[in-house]
Amino acid sequence: MRNCLYLILLLALVGTGATPRQDAKPNIIIILSDDVGYGDVGCYGATQVKTPNIDRLAAQGLRFTDAHSTSATCTPSRYSLLTGEYAFRKKGSGVLPGNASLIIEPGRTTLPSLLKQAGYVTGCVGKWHLGLGRESLDWNQEIKPGPLEIGFDYSFIMPATGDRVPCVFVENHRVVGADPADPILVSYGTPVGNEPTGAKNPELLKLKASAGHDNTIVNGIGRIGYMSGGKAARWTDEDIADVLVRKAVAFIEKNKDKPFCLYLATHDIHVPRVPHPRFASSSRCGVRGDVIQQLDGSVGDVMTALGRLKLEEKTLLLFSSDNGPVVDDGYADGALEHLNGHVPAGPFRGAKYSIFEGGTRVPFIASWPGRIKPGVSEALLCQVDLMATFAALAGVELPADAGPDSLNLQAALLGGPRESGRDHLIEHAGGLAFRKGPWKFVPHSPKSGPPDPARNQLFNLAEDPGEKKNVAEQHPDQVKDLSEALERLRKSGRSRP
Numbered sequence: 212m213r214n215c216l217y218l219i220l221l222l223a224l225v226g227t228g229a230t231p232r233q234d235a236k237p238n239i240i241i242i243l244s245d246d247v248g249y250g251d252v253g254c255y256g257a258t259q260v261k262t263p264n265i266d267r268l269a270a271q272g273l274r275f276t277d278a279h280s281t282s283a284t285c286t287p288s289r290y291s292l293l294t295g296e297y298a299f300r301k302k303g304s305g306v307l308p309g310n311a312s313l314i315i316e317p318g319r320t321t322l323p324s325l326l327k328q329a330g331y332v333t334g335c336v337g338k339w340h341l342g343l344g345r346e347s348l349d350w351n352q353e354i355k356p357g358p359l360e361i362g363f364d365y366s367f368i369m370p371a372t373g374d375r376v377p378c379v380f381v382e383n384h385r386v387v388g389a390d391p392a393d394p395i396l397v398s399y400g401t402p403v404g405n406e407p408t409g410a411k412n413p414e415l416l417k418l419k420a421s422a423g424h425d426n427t428i429v430n431g432i433g434r435i436g437y438m439s440g441g442k443a444a445r446w447t448d449e450d451i452a453d454v455l456v457r458k459a460v461a462f463i464e465k466n467k468d469k470p471f472c473l474y475l476a477t478h479d480i481h482v483p484r485v486p487h488p489r490f491a492s493s494s495r496c497g498v499r500g501d502v503i504q505q506l507d508g509s510v511g512d513v514m515t516a517l518g519r520l521k522l523e524e525k526t527l528l529l530f531s532s533d534n535g536p537v538v539d540d541g542y543a544d545g546a547l548e549h550l551n552g553h554v555p556a557g558p559f560r561g562a563k564y565s566i567f568e569g570g571t572r573v574p575f576i577a578s579w580p581g582r583i584k585p586g587v588s589e590a591l592l593c594q595v596d597l598m599a600t601f602a603a604l605a606g607v608e609l610p611a612d613a614g615p616d617s618l619n620l621q622a623a624l625l626g627g628p629r630e631s632g633r634d635h636l637i638e639h640a641g642g643l644a645f646r647k648g649p650w651k652f653v654p655h656s657p658k659s660g661p662p663d664p665a666r667n668q669l670f671n672l673a674e675d676p677g678e679k680k681n682v683a684e685q686h687p688d689q690v691k692d693l694s695e696a697l698e699r700l701r702k703s704g705r706s707r708p
């Protein structure tokens with residue numbers, strides 16, 4: 212009986228939150244920018260663009276120098292962030308066309324579904340690019356399954372990317388501004404409708420393509436894929452950043468009294484780069500710099516909203532990017548010609564699409580005033596870890612069969628030492644690479660044909676962060692160990708115990 216009373220007393224104590232601070236669930240905002248490289252913002256060394264808001268976030272928070280997107284391109288990177296699973300394990304998670312089916316199975320435990328379970332209201336605003344619906348989606352009907360079916364309470368998205376049709380926003384299950392009298396048709400094979408295309412009517416383009424991007428013209432810009440109809444629903448590229456940040460701030464305002472999680476995936480700085488007139492020619496490195504400054508404006512708008520609503524100390528605000536930088540990505544927008552000494556990947560080799568560090572090592576800033584001490588962290592972490600880390604912050608258990616590669620790095624995120632980060636990481640850009648200690652192992656992985664072990668690469672990042680010197684021949688034992696460890700992790704289907 213006495214034991215029983217003791218137990219009841221103990222449970223009551225736990226129930227009232229006897230350990231105060233840790234129990235307060237922070238709001239969580241992830242601002243995931245697109246194609247922003249390690250060297251693209253001021254606090255990571257950029258000088259030809261001005262990013263005062265992102266720099267201020269870094270000054271009041273923790274700036275990571277070895278944080279990674281899970282892959283060097285959009286779709287797999289976002290798949291991993293939301294599922295806690297390395298994208299290389301998932302067939303069909305390469306860069307998707309704009310009419311692809313949803314690649315995250317409804318019902319599986321995801322980052323948003325887990326937080327929802329922990330009592331959070333979850334919102335998704337911005338670029339999706341994870342597919343929508345099932346086969347042959349009708350854009351004029353309910354569009355599902357999508358974000359709402361994988362754990363978000365609210366969504367306002369661009370279905371794929373800015374350079375792909377359909378060029379419309381989808382709010383929850385419907386195209387915004389759809390007109391039944393002007394039905395939307397989308398095709399990635401044969402042309403639909405008879406609208407001008409970049410290939411046939413280049414004279415109508417305000418932004419010419421440098422590669423591809425020559426199908427249907429929307430807002431004077433050739434896209435990938437064909438669309439017809441939905442004239443009133445089409446976005447204006449110049450306004451996308453403003454529309455998205457307005458929706459994000461509205462979500463924050465609406466849910467300010469509950470714990471909320473907002474995934475704000477900006478269109479900036481993906482192509483086509485078409486800044487609002489107030490940012491056009493605002494930087495010293497061309498249009499790519501202008502959209503970086505526009506992105507910085509969006510980050511500032513979110514920070515301002517948090518301040519106005521007195522949510523700063525209740526909110527963990529993350530800023531990062533879905534993969535490394537790219538300069539010419541298919542439009543002749545002068546980005547390459549106007550770089551003016553700007554170095555998008557900073558000190559690292561490679562860029563978007565690349566297995567070298569520039570492909571996935573990205574800006575990553577965590578700010579939570581009063582909880583995260585300002586500073587710089589060298590801890591190794593990856594966006595695939597956000598799921599387990601947020602689960603810990605929200606006080607909910609990550610089920611054994613969910614987020615197989617997501618490690619709880621709460622300690623590192625809150626300012627722990629380097630050792631509180633990952634001790635290994637698989638990097639992905641088509642092929643794989645393996646990080647452990649100072650070493651990075653890049654097994655030869657041709658697109659076709661058998662790999663040639665003589666072309667394996669090994670770098671010591673502590674001595675050679677720019678991956679200039681392949682030392683595989685000098686360290687055969689390291690190559691063997693790392694190769695076996697990578698193979699084990701690949702085969703086991705999971706990273707966490």
Ligand code: CA
Binds near residue numbers: 285534
């Ligand atoms: Ca991207």
